[in-house]
Structures are given as C-alpha cells and as structure tokens.
Amino acid sequence: MQRRFLLSALAAASVVPGMSWAQAGKPIRLIVPFPPGGATDISGRVLQEPLQRILGQTVVIDNRAGAGGSIGMSELARSAPDGLTLAVATLSTHGVNPAVFAKLPYDPIKDTVGVTELVKAPGVIVINPTELPMVHSFADLVKYLKANPGKVSYATPGNGTIGHMWGELFKSATGTAMVHIPYRGAGPALNDVLAGQVAVYFDQVASSLPYVKQGKLKALAVSWNARLESLPDVPTYGELGYQNLNDPSWFGLVAPAGTPAPVVLRIQQAVAQALAEPAVAQRLAGQGLYPSGTSPQAFSKQIVSEIAKMKKVAAYAKISLD
Known part of the structure; x- marks a missing residue:
C-alpha cells in the first residue's frame, strides 16, 4: 500500500x-x-x-x-x-x-x-560532577533538588530557548525548583557549566558527549526511544518514568x-x-x-x-x- x-x-x-x-x-x-x-x-x-x-x-x-x-x-x-x-x-x-x-x-x-x-x-541532562558530587543518577538529582529547592542553578543559551523550555518542563514534571541562568548563546552557557559556575545543563547529546566521555560532565538521562550506543549506561527519560520529557x-x-x-x-x-x-x-x-x-x-x-x-x-x- x-x-x-x-x-x-x-x-x-x-x-x-x-x-x-x-x-x-x-x-x-x-x-x-x-x-x-x-x-x-x-x-x-x-x-x-x-x-x-x-x-x-x-x-x-x-x-x-x-x-x-x-x-x-x-x-x-x-x-x-x-x-x-x-x-x-x-x-x-x-x-x-x-x-x-x-x-x-x-x-x-x-x-x-x-x-x-x-x-x-537526542537531548540530554548533564551536571558538573564536581559541583554536585552527591548526585550519581537522575533519581539522586531529583531527590537533592527537592531537599534543596532553589539552591541549584541550570544554564541555558537564553530566555525562551529550547534549553530554557526543557529546563522548565523538567521542573514541572519532577516537582522541583531550580534557578534559571540565561546566557547569550550555547557556547557561553556550556563553558560556565564546565567551569563549575552553574551545575546543570539541558543540551543536545552531540554537544555535550565529548565532555561526558572526558568525565567533565555527567549525563543523567537522554530523550530518546532507547538507550544510545554512545551512552549505553545512561537511561532514557521514558525508562525512568518521565515519558513527557522523552521527546528529542x-x-x-x-x-x-x-x-x-x-x-x-x-x-x-x-x-x-x-x-x-x-x-x-x-x-x-x-x-x-x-x-x-x-x-x-x-x-x-x-x-x-x-x-x-x-x-x-x-x-x-x-x-x-x-
């Protein structure tokens, strides 16, 4: 047909x-x-x-x-x-x-x-492991954010960008609170996460993957229909029970x-x-x-x-x- x-x-x-x-x-x-x-x-x-x-x-x-x-x-x-x-x-x-x-x-x-x-x-949520040493998984991050509302910041390329929307969608789905730090572009935002100025970042896998491989960032979840070959140990949002966050x-x-x-x-x-x-x-x-x-x-x-x-x-x- x-x-x-x-x-x-x-x-x-x-x-x-x-x-x-x-x-x-x-x-x-x-x-x-x-x-x-x-x-x-x-x-x-x-x-x-x-x-x-x-x-x-x-x-x-x-x-x-x-x-x-x-x-x-x-x-x-x-x-x-x-x-x-x-x-x-x-x-x-x-x-x-x-x-x-x-x-x-x-x-x-x-x-x-x-x-x-x-x-x-595919999208990914990453953290600076030095800034959040107690967070080893997505569940750990949610638990920590609920215990410390408003004490953790997340970076984005700017107000109203995809990263901003992903961050707000995450907060809504998990019932957590983080402080939004908008930058003028993805480059400056990612650089400050790598430098430890901001702890959390919502990104496309392609941009953050090299730093995850180097251990400079830790990936907690990806938005995809299955685990990625490049990040086999990182679960999908859907796998974690957050299907509404699983759209790439x-x-x-x-x-x-x-x-x-x-x-x-x-x-x-x-x-x-x-x-x-x-x-x-x-x-x-x-x-x-x-x-x-x-x-x-x-x-x-x-x-x-x-x-x-x-x-x-x-x-x-x-x-x-x-």
Whole structure:
C-alpha cells in the first residue's frame, strides 16, 4: 500500500505545471534560519548534494540568521509557493517561538506547510560532577533538588530557548525548583557549566558527549526511544518514568503555504531517498543527528503538537518575551 501511495504521488507531481524545476532554470533556495556551522546548518548542507542529484536541480543554501530563526522564516513566508524556496524548520521556529512570542513576523501554521521531518537529535541532562558530587543518577538529582529547592542553578543559551523550555518542563514534571541562568548563546552557557559556575545543563547529546566521555560532565538521562550506543549506561527519560520529557529535538523542512501538494510530496520523497543513502546517514550520525523522513501530513501534525506542548510549558513558567 505504501509503495502504491508513493508511486501515485510521484505520478501526480510529474504533471503539475511548473514542477519541472530543471527546465525552469532556477535553483532551489534552501533557507537556513541560523548561522553556518550549527546543527541546523549541517542538516541542510548534508542534503544539498544528494538533493541536487535526485531532483536534477541546483540547491543553494541561504543562511538568514537572527531573532531565533524568525528572520529566515519570515523570508520563507514571503516567498512564492512554487517549490523553489524551502527552509529548515526547528523546534525553535515551529515550537518555542510561537509559544513565547505573542507577535511573530511569520505564522508557523498559516504561512508554512510541513514537508518532512529531516532528523531527530537526542537531548540530554548533564551536571558538573564536581559541583554536585552527591548526585550519581537522575533519581539522586531529583531527590537533592527537592531537599534543596532553589539552591541549584541550570544554564541555558537564553530566555525562551529550547534549553530554557526543557529546563522548565523538567521542573514541572519532577516537582522541583531550580534557578534559571540565561546566557547569550550555547557556547557561553556550556563553558560556565564546565567551569563549575552553574551545575546543570539541558543540551543536545552531540554537544555535550565529548565532555561526558572526558568525565567533565555527567549525563543523567537522554530523550530518546532507547538507550544510545554512545551512552549505553545512561537511561532514557521514558525508562525512568518521565515519558513527557522523552521527546528529542528535531529539524525539518517546510515550504511556503500554498505550495501544491504534489510538489510537496515530490520534495519529501527526494529527501527520504537522500536520507536513505548510507553516506548521508553516516555524516548525520557524526553530528548526533538521526535520519527521519516522515510524510508531510505527519510532520504538519507534529508541528501543531509541538506548539501546543511548548505553550503549556510557557504558561507554567510564565515565559513571555514580548
């Protein structure tokens, strides 16, 4: 049944006016709403070559960083819905931002359409073992925090960031209290955790893993559906009974609202084909990213679900950046 669906989708795409991008002679612009070098940028660039090959059309990466991804997404929202402009969406642009900002220059539901989830990125809670020598497990941390409310701090890349939301979600789920210390970026936040200025940090596994391996940080739990090969001794949140904390971060692909469904499906299938290539999967795995390739319908539902979840967290923690 799935094979018949894919074949019919590709057949439909082949007859859509303007679908032959190569004949149009215009490149596909892939907007990355964050600076070069980060995980968002990497997830787009890894797909650049295989998508060019599969679609037979040039793919140009366009970094439009700023305002937590809002600048890039507003650029996408203003673009023609012809399949020639796409953007890498993140949990920030299509989850956190609409939850913490009353006004955005784009509407993630009305102005964009989900194409596919590209990759998932496991999250992790880490501590500085020197600052919390009595904490050897997730249960130990919860116990200590309940006995010492407000005496432990956690660092984040800034107010309203994913790390901030993860921290508040943790506090809500465990019934604990910690002091939020916002920084201007992930680098400064992680550096201060390593230096012992702050004890707890919520991060993506890829960023903290080298320091966990070196013993400078201790990982207590990961947000994934099973234990990671890179951290076999670290349990998942779900395993510990906190399934609502077990959702990883993700990166996806969106198009301007109004992009024809057959065009969206053609792009999604090209992405799925690219993600299935061993070389692509290997490059992503090296960055702690795991290929996905979900359907447009599934990804669109995921975006709605993420926004609702983050709005609950923002309401609980009274986070508003307007």
